[in-house]
Amino acid sequence: MNDRDHHRARATAATLAGAAAIFVASAAFAQDPIKIGVLEDQSGDFAAATMVKVHAIELAAEEINAAGGIGGRPIELVVYDTQSDNTRYQEFMRRVLQRDQVDVVFAGFSSASREAYRPIVNQFDGLAFYNNQYEGGVCDANMIVTGAVPEQQFSTLIPWMMETYGNKVYTLAADYNFGQISAEWVRNIVAENGGEMVGEEFIPLGVSQFSQTIQNIQTAKPDFVVTLLVGAAQASYYEQAAAANVNLPMASSVNVGQGYEHKRFTPPSLKDMYVTTNYIEEIDSPASKAFVEKFRAKFPDEPYINQEAANSYIAMNLYKQLVERAGTTDHDALRAVIAEGDVCFDGPSGNVCLDPKSQHMSHTIYLAKVEADHSISFPTVWENIAPYWLGDAGCDLTQNDPSAQYTPSSPPPAQ
């Protein structure tokens, strides 16, 4: 007990010092708090896209506590800065599960960090929410994924682009799991729709010079370019392509919605970029506007409210619903509630539901178009796109728990 009070004192000091890393809900309730661990990168390479996630979680916690908490119990956040470092995820996941004894963890940005902490979550039979878009395929009963997956983003985006611009596609992807698997999805969907891949190029992480790539694209003469570039260095492509007057429409699942490049890059480098995202702050619906308003009221200096922020906010509310319906924080009970198949929430992005077979979330997918002045318009919206692939491929968490990650080229083994 002493140790914990000591931590809290230090935490309050740290918050006052302007680094709101540890947040403590005012314990005006008589009941035991529900402890929620938060492991996010608040410094290092990924901080640009992830600090807003912590803020979204804090906003949700404040709201829920103001309304009486989860089943009368207040939320207490235990926040750690993982410094964009996989080993920190391992250290702190262990700490948050074993020592802080939290009831659930919201963790991870990069897929590598998720794969680093997943064995630990499995070892302690914890429950973790992964609130990021990623390459899909995690079939693990200890994980609930609210991020968008390729079948939601590409099966909507690619056919639309091919209809609008033409059949010849060039893919430019980051050379690691997310990029390679996304490129595989693009390849398959292009083939299914009768298109032609005129080129595919993979760029190692951290590379920032694209002169040869630009030349390759100009040689191949595609109708549009699918850009799956990750990280600040690779994002330099857009500026360089615009400077070289490549002038091709671009399709992406990963830009704008996560790293708000349209705000950070000078117009018109992102002109004619189309992105499928499950939320960005420019969405015009009443739910979205209300969300943005209260977010900016609490965090006036927030640079951008991206899809990960919305996912984190939604995840907090989903967790609240699960616990209240199950009447307990016990993980098996929560999974039983998910298996009922009707855990849904009306959030900033619309109505979203948890899929019982994969514990992933359905999404409303917005097609965002970046104009020449980097404003956003929404040519079309797809409602209620389910994360169907894992269930179709054979993953069924209501029956068994393989705790593995699958890809289209290495699907679950036939049962």
Add this chain to the structure above:
Amino acid sequence: MTVFDKPTLAEAAPVARRSRTAIWLARLEGPQTMGRGPRFWAAVAVAVVTAAAYPLFVDGWTVGNAAYFLVWTFMAMGLGVVWGYGGALSFGQTAFFGVAGYAYGVLTINFGAAYGFTLFAAVLSVAIGALLAAVIGYFMFYGRIQGVFVGIVTLSVTLVLSTFMAQTAGPEWAIGAARLNGFNGMSGMPPLTIPWLGGDIALFADRPLYYLLLALVVLTYLGLRMLLNAPFGNVLVAIRENPQRAEMLGYDVRLYQVLAFTLGGGLAGLSGVLYTAWGQYITPSSMGLTAAALPIVWVAVGGRMDITATLLGTLLVLSVFQALTIYGSQYALVAMGALLLLTVLLTPDGVVAAAMRRVGRAFAGRRRR
């Protein structure tokens, strides 16, 4: 109690006078390592006993965390041997760390954990790491590469490995049943498992693993002390101080450098295997630029010219950095940078080394020469 002195020629001449064991035990103290005399060894004994009793007083997480810190000490000690004693700054210890870690993963995923195979896999993986170090060491030292070029070549090696492994995400990149899985990292390997009647003991990060690691650390530490005070260590230091003179005295400088480098690589590999077994996870980032710089930071802050300072310094730096990250939030990295700066400016030989010297001087007054 007598102070253990190195046997002089006269003493050693009647060969039967001292057994091999006695000679090696005598090498626990010597000119290349700090700390000698009954007081020092009493302090060591107290430290070991405290470390052994530690788990009884703290919770499971702290023990697992302490085990985690112990995992990295081998890499630090290896770098201490190569850099501090051998004088060659290797910027690529993480290459051997990664290779051994992946080797452990590949072996155990393919062959399982039964019948103590994980222990065999661990030893084999360390050997693979050491073999890679021998090959690279041969390439470098027999090519007369010296000084900062050693650092650049080793850095390039670890970066090549890290860049290459990061793109092995596809299913075609598999060794047997083990997918390399690129940047996301390889997981699914079992922890170290000790075969036992009535059920294998899987060493997750908890007390049993902690004790195993503690034993390994103590054994490695004592072993290195003996090795560094033996003629091998003396020659290594001579090479560090003046390679031409060592060569003119008849020692094959390149051979000694390769041996030291292999030893360092093997120890880095041991860290790699233990890290992979501890977290059931290994990733190419472990071989990247930031990861490669960290051991240098630990060893520099601790004190590279003495193995005790290196060991204690590594543990100190790891705990301080972790504490800063937990309690210092955004300012943690700034504080770490400042710590490094201050260390270099105020105690260039290492914080722990300077502290040990201070403590030694405080006790020196009453010591009989």
Add this chain to the structure above:
Amino acid sequence: MDFATSAFSFLYQFGDAFAFLVIASAGLAVIFGMMGVINLAHGEFIMCGAYVTVWAARAGAPLPLAIFVGALVAGAVGMLLERVVIRRLYHRPLDSIVATWGVSLIATQGVLILLGSTMQGVGTPLGSVAIGAFSYSVYRLVLMAAAIGLLLALYLLFYRTRYGVIARATIEAPGTARALGVDTARVYSLTFGLGAFLAGLCGGLYAPTMTMVPTMGATFIVESFVTVVVGGADIFLGAAPAAAILAAIRASLTAWQGQLFGQIGLLVAVIVVIRVLPGGLSGVLRRVRR
């Protein structure tokens, strides 16, 4: 015409890679080659120059002036750092690694805390030009010219000005220089400041083409280090030809097999060159000169 187009395109790719290596490594070559200090904060000087350049450009200054201001500020920061930290680290290369790594941590995290995780950049000026089937960014041609101009300017500085002669003398034989009345402390300070200025210049020149994040220096650091080390101690006999050779290797491998091969090929080339020429290129070229 096809041959001409492909010839131009290959020259362009080579020139682009060459410019990158020369501009990125000039500052490091001065600091490491001439002073024996391994500056792991090189990337942060680049970042400093880039940030100041962008700030100045957004405040209304024309781009060339903004770049110059960025470089100046980086140079000033460098001189300050030299005063406080680097002064004690000359010819202690291994200690300079730890110290400058610490500076790098403080700089990146400090900028993250003070200025946020990202800053809006400025667009690339000068548009594009079409040659054959391809269109190229004119600004990148400017960068190539800048690289050559930089080498020329440094040559003039070190071989034709008083400062240059004194600096080279001080670095080769500090005792003698001091005996002849040179204020060596000031020379070191100015030279380190020059190295930082050049790093800031790199940041300023590349700022319009990249995203502005506190960790943007990381993309330059490995390549500038390998260029400097392969080159050896002398900028002109070493770093420039090293940049040319490595650029050729990188450009050809990237054109042939893609960026992964280009990246790995560069590193492997470094290993091979160091093995074959342990003193770096300038060691060989010096001997040839004599």
